Amino acid sequence: MNALDTTFAALSHEARRSILAKLADGETRLSDLAGPFAMSQTAVSKHVRVLSDAGLVTVERRGRSRYCRLNAAPMKEASDWLADYEAFWGQQFDNLARYLAENRD
Amino acid sequence: MNALDTTFAALSHEARRSILAKLADGETRLSDLAGPFAMSQTAVSKHVRVLSDAGLVTVERRGRSRYCRLNAAPMKEASDWLADYEAFWGQQFDNLARYLAENRD
DNA sequence: CATATAGTCAACCACATGGTTCAGTATCAA
DNA sequence: TTGATACTGAACCATGTGGTTGACTATATG
Numbered sequence: 001m002n003a004l005d006t007t008f009a010a011l012s013h014e015a016r017r018s019i020l021a022k023l024a025d026g027e028t029r030l031s032d033l034a035g036p037f038a039m040s041q042t043a044v045s046k047h048v049r050v051l052s053d054a055g056l057v058t059v060e061r062r063g064r065s066r067y068c069r070l071n072a073a074p075m076k077e078a079s080d081w082l083a084d085y086e087a088f089w090g091q092q093f094d095n096l097a098r099y100l101a102e103n104r105d
Numbered sequence: 106m107n108a109l110d111t112t113f114a115a116l117s118h119e120a121r122r123s124i125l126a127k128l129a130d131g132e133t134r135l136s137d138l139a140g141p142f143a144m145s146q147t148a149v150s151k152h153v154r155v156l157s158d159a160g161l162v163t164v165e166r167r168g169r170s171r172y173c174r175l176n177a178a179p180m181k182e183a184s185d186w187l188a189d190y191e192a193f194w195g196q197q198f199d200n201l202a203r204y205l206a207e208n209r210d
Numbered sequence: 211c212a213t214a215t216a217g218t219c220a221a222c223c224a225c226a227t228g229g230t231t232c233a234g235t236a237t238c239a240a
Numbered sequence: 241t242t243g244a245t246a247c248t249g250a251a252c253c254a255t256g257t258g259g260t261t262g263a264c265t266a267t268a269t270g
């Protein structure tokens with residue numbers, strides 16, 4: 001898997017996007033990330049691992065705690081990729097319209 | 106899975122992003138999509154199905170062929186989500202720098 | 211030292227993903 | 241009608257994902 005693959009895959013789960021949103025407010029302990037989720041700390045830890053593997057989060061151990069920080073850099077590549085399609089966003093019906101025009105009888 | 110989940114998941118595979126890139130040049134038959142890939146047409150068909158389920162591609166049958174068209178609309182939501190983090194893209198080392206500053210002895 | 215806290219690791223489960231092959235269907239063309 | 245073309249669908253396989261529980265390690269605190 002290349003960088004875009006892992007970035008998009010990491011972003012494809014609501015829990016992980018929520019984790020990133022919380023980290024945007026600043027460094028957060030892993031246990032504090034787990035709080036609002038209806039899942040075990042182990043599960044949250046796995047999500048953080050996916051984010052960490054994707055380079056979106058850096059985890060640092062201090063004492064008993066793991067402190068997670070946002071690293072948004074990989075998002076830029078994803079955003080740049082999407083930006084190439086910006087010209088098409090308003091055209092969702094254009095292709096259909098063109099087809100209908102071409103096949104009008 | 107919500108819309109963002111399926112959109113990001115659909116974009117997380119190189120083959121599917123390549124398919125979207127080709128569709129940006131215009132409507133393409135499924136068999137013509139399969140050409141450059143080292144995989145069976147069945148596999149390509151599955152990828153197109155994933156894109157179709159995500160609303161990124163519309164498939165229309167005409168005669169024997171399936172014509173695929175790009176529908177970039179769902180990308181906008183993904184791009185908007187990423188844009189919220191734009192302020193952090195340049196800060197990939199800032200958190201580390203701050204931490205080091207705070208813990209200087 | 212004893213105990214609570216923070217987290218990992220391993221094992222397990224159900225299900226999804228990404229690929230294959232083979233058989234079948236629908237359409238076009240000779 | 242025969243046969244090629246363009247698929248789809250089912251079955252299968254290996255691997256990944258997302259979750260659990262229970263045991264373990266490491267650290268802080270009384």
